[in-house]
Amino acid sequence: MNKTVTMQNLKNGLIHFLSHTIGAGVLVWMFALPAQAALELEISGGSAIQIPIAILPMAESGSAQSGSRLHDIISNDLRGSGMFRIINTSGMPALPTNAAQIKYTDWTALKAQGLSLGEVQQAGGNLKVSVQVMDVLRQTALLQLTYTVSPSQYRHVAHLIADQIYEKFTGQPGAFSTRIAYVTKVGKRFTLQIADYDGFNAQTLVSSNEPIISPSWSPDGSKMAYVSFEKKKPIVFVQSLYTGERKIVANFKGNNSAPAWSPDGSKLAVVLTYGANSQIYTISADGSNLQQVTKSSAIDTSPAFSPDGQWIYFTSDRGGRPQVYKVSASGGSASRVTFEGSYNDGPRFSPDGKYLTYIRNDGGAFKVAVQDLGSGDVKVLSTGSQDESPSFAPNSRTIMYATRVGGKGTLATVTVDGLVRQRLSEAGGDIREPAWGPAQAAPK
Amino acid sequence: MKIVLSPQDQVIRKRAAMLSVLMHVLLFLGMIFMVDWKAVHVSPSVMEATLWDSLPSKQPSKPATKPVEPTPPPPPPEPKPEPKPPEPKPPEKVAPPEPQVKQAEQEAEIALKKREDEKKRLLDEEKKKELEQKKQEEKLKKIQEALRKQEEEDKLKKIQDAMRQQDMDAQQSAAAGAVDPSVLNYYMGLMSRKIRSTVNSGLCPVTNPELLVDIQMTNSGDISGMPKLVKGSGDAVCDDAVIRAILAAKPFDMPDDPAARKKMVDQIRLKFRPRS
Incomplete structure (x- = not known):
């Protein structure tokens, strides 16, 4: 009996122990369960370089068209910048002309991130251009633009719209409404022309039967300095873009060439053979106050002010071969800047001061190179063999240069990352010596 | 054949009968004691046995005019000692028994026997009762045991169910939370x-x-x-x-x-x- 009771007690005890232990265990397990951290995903780098955007044809009324369709101009601008991929909309059955008609799923299916649409109306003798730019992913309006312009400014409006779109997506100002200067040679006639950045709307600034070279924009875009051989020797001129008035700035003994404006527009760096060999000088914009900057037995040429105005970068063969050096704008000893390659010539700064571009002899071919002044990395950007005169866009994203195609000079652009190249214009004979104007270029 | 006893033998026989009765009484008392002792240690129930010479006369209870003070229950009546048989008179003389004496003796013997039988019957009854009670107790114990067993099994089942549920929950949560x-x-x-x-x-x-x-x-x-x-x-x-x-x-x-x-x-x- 006692034995039975003892066993029973043991059994009961075991059951109680088990029930309590298991109960407690379940509680612990339940409380231990929920605290699990959310997933974390680390993403390093990014391989996208272009923003997909659809630029839809605009509804146009009356005789609003002026030879080229507005959306084509905008598309070309954005595509040429290298920052955008223009989505082909030709397969779309019906294109919206206002925001209410947009079926966003159609555009997300095409991977569009942006969508531009609008209309052009005739308002009296002017054109009223209304554009909406939509954020397809968020389904919100990014831009609402309205311009009223004369028909002759049709392209300019398109460039302005492209600038706005570019800035909205990249945070950097666009450079599509800026202007360029370049020299053409047709027959024996040399012409200094000013045009839209894409080569359209070219206007002649000066023309001569003698060579014209080295156009240089004043920082405010109101004047142009250049070298003309019209007096049978190279002389530096400065010409107003408003009045056409021009003035000789450097006409010293020997050669006067390669003018480059200081950032404040008060003076120019020029190359003179005034003493003996080519040396760098500075001279006031009115032709006074000549100062020698470099004093060497070598050839020093192609000067360019740094954006802060403190330094003048130039080409010198003082090391035996043409290389880029820098010297204080007030003179002094020069120090070498380029070390890669046997030939680096014609330095030009990016307006943001981050890059330096020049022509590099790359295996016997002269190509546009860009040097990151922060890291020192150099990248060859162009693919031609006789590329020359590189010049940065005001937003520092694109470089324009002259290249030769089929024995003729033409203009081309390349993005600073080297990913997008574009040839601007085939028309108008032999084109060379391009110079990209500042953001605040002279009015047309 | 009828055996005729001498007065001496009769006296001896009476003594033997009394001794036998005494022994039975002692044995009975001993059994009661044993039962009582066992009941105390084995079971809370108490077996009481009372021997009555004659049934008490039923007297109608008087209607109570006022609440009667509760009185403790009367103690179990002590078993009365057996009435002593009449002292045998010393035989004055051996004489042939009288037929009346013989009849009285026979009657006494029958009465004694009857009493013995009654005692035996009571004893048997008591034993039977005790056995039955024991059986009842065992039955009760078995029922209690079965109930306890059932209760334990239920408890165990509940725990097992809880554990099974826990396993299922764990599997479900594994299906929901534990990720490859x-x-x-x-x-x-x-x-x-x-x-x-x-x-x-x-x-x-x-x-x-x-x-x-x-x-x-x-x-x-x-x-x-x-x-x-x-x-x-x-x-x-x-x-x-x-x-x-x-x-x-x-x-x-x-x-x-x-x-x-x-x-x-x-x-x-x-x-x-x-x-x-």
Whole structure:
């Protein structure tokens, strides 16, 4: 009996122990369960370089068209910048002309991130251009633009719209409404022309039967300095873009060439053979106050002010071969800047001061190179063999240069990352010596 | 054949009978004691036995005019000693027994026998009762044991059910929460690659700032609501480019495995280093 009771007690005890232990265990397990951290995903780098955007044809009324369709101009601008991929909309059955008609799923299916649409109306003798730019992913309006312009400014409006779109997506100002200067040679006639950045709307600034070279924009875009051989020797001129008035700035003994404006527009760096060999000088914009900057037995040429105005970068063969050096704008000893390659010539700064571009002899071919002044990395950007005169866009994203195609000079652009190249214009004979104007270029 | 006893023999026989009765009484008392002793130690129930010479006369109880004080129950009547048989007179002389004496003796013998039988019957009855009580107790014990067993089994069953439920819950939660890391890694890798392919790192500062963005996935691989910028780069264009990249990358491939899918439907924190 006692034995039975003892066993029973043991059994009961075991059951109680088990029930309590298991109960407690379940509680612990339940409380231990929920605290699990959310997933974390680390993403390093990014391989996208272009923003997909659809630029839809605009509804146009009356005789609003002026030879080229507005959306084509905008598309070309954005595509040429290298920052955008223009989505082909030709397969779309019906294109919206206002925001209410947009079926966003159609555009997300095409991977569009942006969508531009609008209309052009005739308002009296002017054109009223209304554009909406939509954020397809968020389904919100990014831009609402309205311009009223004369028909002759049709392209300019398109460039302005492209600038706005570019800035909205990249945070950097666009450079599509800026202007360029370049020299053409047709027959024996040399012409200094000013045009839209894409080569359209070219206007002649000066023309001569003698060579014209080295156009240089004043920082405010109101004047142009250049070298003309019209007096049978190279002389530096400065010409107003408003009045056409021009003035000789450097006409010293020997050669006067390669003018480059200081950032404040008060003076120019020029190359003179005034003493003996080519040396760098500075001279006031009115032709006074000549100062020698470099004093060497070598050839020093192609000067360019740094954006802060403190330094003048130039080409010198003082090391035996043409290389880029820098010297204080007030003179002094020069120090070498380029070390890669046997030939680096014609330095030009990016307006943001981050890059330096020049022509590099790359295996016997002269190509546009860009040097990151922060890291020192150099990248060859162009693919031609006789590329020359590189010049940065005001937003520092694109470089324009002259290249030769089929024995003729033409203009081309390349993005600073080297990913997008574009040839601007085939028309108008032999084109060379391009110079990209500042953001605040002279009015047309 | 009838045996005729001498008076001497009769006296001896009477004594023997009395001794026998005495022994039975003692034996009976001993048994009562034993039963009582056993009852005390084995069972709370007490067996009481009372021997009556004659049934008490039933007297009608008088109607009580006032509440009667409760009186303690009368103690169990002590078993009365057997009435002593009449002292045998010393035989004066041996004489042949009288037929009347013989008859009295026979009657006494019969009475004695009857009493013995009665005692035996009572004893048997008592034994029977005791046996029956024992049986009842055992039966009760068995029932109690069965009940306790049932209760324990129920308890055990409950615990087993709880454990089984716990196992099932664990399996379910395993199905819902415990994720095969390789599956999850695979799909998270796909997500990472897809987002990476849409991130335009050129729009972010070269200082390579870190951005933290929370997204809430849906079962279909879409993003619920808008990505939440938890920590920006300090550059609005970069922040916007990263958010746009996330939105442009959706929808994402989702695992078929429910646990991994459930895990991915949880909030995901994206940690960006766009310039790496």
